[in-house]
């Protein structure tokens with residue numbers, strides 16, 4: 001019997017602030033971070049159909065890739081354990097002991113960690129490198145770095161249809177790494193409401209092409225990428241960002257992380273301040289989870 005991941009119902013949280021009243025903008029946060037204690041937020045939806053596919057194909061092991069603080073590694077390790085699969089994590093860079101909390105958790109879920117040099121890590125999509133991994137570890141179901149593939153997009157499209165569509169809103173905002181989640185939302189929402197992605201990487205302009213290629217023929221046009229809120233690049237942070245995250249926690253009881261959701265929310269408030277959202281806008285913010293690495 002195949003086991004499935006548990007899903008906990010998320011909730012909708014409305015933020016109240018004078019800035020929002022002045023701008024005539026309603027801000028709703030879909031607390032998808034609450035959907036699972038360990039496989040939280042978008043990672044739940046990205047893994048759902050990959051887990052099913054691995055089981056359908058008769059695999060007993062998942063293998064995936066990530067950095068030492070990766071939410072994807074953390075979520076995959078927990079998900080594999082939940083559904084009774086083994087897991088292997090190919091980790092970028094040297095092994096440092098003691099393991100950080102992300103990797104320590106992954107290992108406690110039974111994930112076998114294998115550290116590779118940055119140079120080798122770059123080869124992760126080459127078939128020769130994957131063959132070497134098969135020689136070493138035996139057969140496995142491969143999930144790419146960040147978990148983005150066609151089945152991840154299918155899961156995120158389902159999330160959009162089931163959980164976002166019933167909510168009356170004019171905009172849907174989310175943080176963007178690889179673009180897999182955003183591609184799924186665009187595909188599931190089919191052009192309405194508008195999808196606004198906040199790139200957490202510097203030079204996020206390549207993301208537009210990336211998302212178009214992930215969407216293939218199912219492209220819809222009502223979406224855009226904001227690329228001014230990366231705060232210096234992936235996992236980079238500034239005192240201003242940390243201060244903002246502290247205020248969100250204190251004033252709205254809303255925990256955000258520094259890598260993804262904090263940058264997005266800073267961007268949303270900044271755009272509202274600048275009058276970028278029309279009066280009467282209802283902005284739905286997707287809390288994609290990721291609190292594991294943030295120490296909150």
Ligand SMILES: *Cc1c(COP(=O)(O)O)cnc(C)c1O
Pocket residue numbers: 041042043071072146148175176177178179180181182260261288289290291
């Ligand atoms: C992984 C992650 C993202 C990025 O998702 P992509 O599909 O790679 O764009 C966004 N938010 C959080 C919290 C994440 O963990």
